Structure formats: structure tokens, C-alpha cells
Amino acid sequence: MARKGSLEAERQAIAKERQALETREAKLRDSERAASVELMQKSVLGKAPFERVESFFAALGKLGLDEAEKRLRAS
Numbered sequence: 001m002a003r004k005g006s007l008e009a010e011r012q013a014i015a016k017e018r019q020a021l022e023t024r025e026a027k028l029r030d031s032e033r034a035a036s037v038e039l040m041q042k043s044v045l046g047k048a049p050f051e052r053v054e055s056f057f058a059a060l061g062k063l064g065l066d067e068a069e070k071r072l073r074a075s
Contacts, residue, residue: 040046045053060068 045056048056063071
């Protein structure tokens with residue numbers, strides 16, 4: 001019976017660590033999103049009129065990120 005208790009304690013410890021990791025990952029995603037917004041604001045996109053930015057992202061969506069990067073590298 002003592003082993004059953006220690007196994008349950010280990011499961012609980014793992015669950016607690018998993019929750020802590022999920023929280024850290026969520027914070028990291030939020031930080032990455034904020035950094036992306038900051039980069040965009042500092043770039044030419046951040047200075048462009050909204051309509052042009054909207055059009056640019058629509059075109060980017062049609063091409064896909066990989067194809068857009070490939071074409072930009074080639075130019």
C-alpha cells in the first residue's frame with residue numbers, strides 16, 4: 001500500500017510540473033506575440049497605411065509564408 005501512495009504522489013507531482021510548463025509556454029507565446037507586434041510597428045509595415053498592410057497580408061496569405069520568403073530572398 002505504501003507504494004500506491006508514492007505512485008499517486010509522483011502522478012500529482014508530474015501533473016503540477018506539467019501545469020507549470022503549460023503556464024510558462026503560454027507566457028512565452030504572449031511574449032513572442034508582443035515582440036512580433038513591436039517588430040511590425042518598427043518596420044515599414046508599421047508606417048504604411050492600413051489598407052496597404054491589409055492588402056499585403058492578404059497577398060501573403062495567398063502565397064503562403066514559405067513561398068513569400070522564397071520570393072523575397074530571390075529579389
